[in-house]
Structure formats: structure tokens, C-alpha cells
Amino acid sequence: MFRQLTDTILVSPQIDLDDLAEAVKLGVKHIINNRPEGESDDQTPGAVIEQAAKDAGLTYVAIPVGHGGFSEGQVNAMAETLAGAQGPILAYCRSGTRSTLLWALARASQGATAEELTPIANAAGYDITPVRPLVDMLSAKAS
Template sequence: MADDIFRTLSDSVLASPQIQVEDVARARDQGVTLIVNNRPDGESPDDPQGPEIKAAATAAGLDYVAIPVTHSGFSMPQVDAMADALSGAQGKVLAYCRSGTRSTLLWAMARAKQGESPDAIAEAAAAAGYDVTPVRATMNALAAQAND
């Protein structure tokens, strides 16, 4: 995979399109301690599935969590699971899906739920090449709840 495939969302979070087993060691070398798989197994049978990436992560000494997001959308349990994963990580987090978009949108909602400014989140996502417009209303609502 090209070096620029890991896109920086924040100092501690990277998003990526589908990773390969050999990308796990490179992620570790960049300070990643947790890989978050936002892709459901079987979505693309030709790509590495969760168990393969989990095995590579474990072998590299990294934590791994699966929070699959299907094309049917996001749920609050997924947002909560992402927020928990982000807050519990002891280093950088690499979240991936088919293109990195679902990972970025889930990260954006988790950060908003934790009270971060939706404008700052949107700017960070845009700088990484992602658009959070599809979840912006949800981000605004989550941030408003967090900051009440």
C-alpha cells in the first residue's frame, strides 16, 4: 500500500481504505496501537477479512476491535463503541473500511458525542480528504447534548 494511504484525522487517529495484512506492521511502525475494523466480513470476499487482520494485529502486538458498519447506516451503539475504542487506546488508532469514509464518519460522530466542535471535526476530516456532510446534523446534535 502507498505510504499516504493512512490519512491523519487527528494526532491520535488515522483512517484508511481497506488494509492488507502487510500494512499492519507499517501501522505499528507509525505508532498505531489499535486497529479498528469498520468493515463487515464478506463485504468484498477478495479483500482480507477481519480474522486475517486481527491475527496480523495480534502477531504485531496491536489491539484490534471490529465495529462493522453496513451500508444501512450508523447506530448509537456503534458510535459508543468507537468512542470507547478511541478513549481506551494507548497510542494511535487506525480505523479502516472500504474507502475510509465510514471510519471517518463514525470517528466524527464519536468525537462530537465527546463534545468536540463539529466545525473542527469537519475541518480535520476535510484535510484528510473526507466529507462529513452526511452525518453533520447528527454531529451537531451529539455535540449539543455533550455540551449541555
């Protein structure tokens, strides 16, 4: 279920409490919720995941991304969270795609290029093509 992007970041579809326990066993120290509340009736509420994460000694941050696209604030929040993390991160949304795309945008805002990010995302089963122009723009701006 968890897909590895790098040594320190995993992405995943919606998690539940059993998945959180598995993440803890894998050494995850931070949870990033990229899913808006109420997106579907079957999703585990963010507050439930947040409390369980905190009870397990993990940090939790919500950076919800709807289907309307990515904002500068979301990219900055993801970049700050990635930069400040002390240990492995699990980011999740409905399918893992928005988490992967937001990760790519955050990394691009720090200077990573699409040529670097594309094979990483592809190896995990994700495609950053939908945000490629933004990746290129952010990467060029950071350089």
C-alpha cells in the same frame, strides 16, 4: 494510503497484512475494523487482520458499519475505543469514509462540534456532511 485525522488517529481504506506491518512501523498500537465481513470478495478477512494485529502486539476491535447508517451502539463503541486507546489508532473500512464518519460521530458524542471536526476530516480528504445533523445533535446533547 493512511490518512491522518489527528496525532493519534489514522484512517484508511481496506488494509492487508503488508499495510498492517507499515502501520506497526508508524507506531500504531490499535486497529479498528469498521468494515462488515463479506462486503466484497477482495477484502482481507477481519480474522486475518485481527490475528496479525495481535501477533504484532496491537489491540484489535471490530465495529462494523454497513451502508444502512450508524447506530448509537457503534458510536458508543467507537467513543469508548478512542478514549481507552493508549497510543495511535488506525481505523479502516472500504475507503476510509465510514471510519472517518464514525470518528466524527464519536467525537461529537463527547462534545466536539461540526465546526471543529469538518476541517480535520476535509484535510484528510473526507467530508462529514452526510452525518452533519447527527454530529450537531450529539454535540448539543454532550454540552
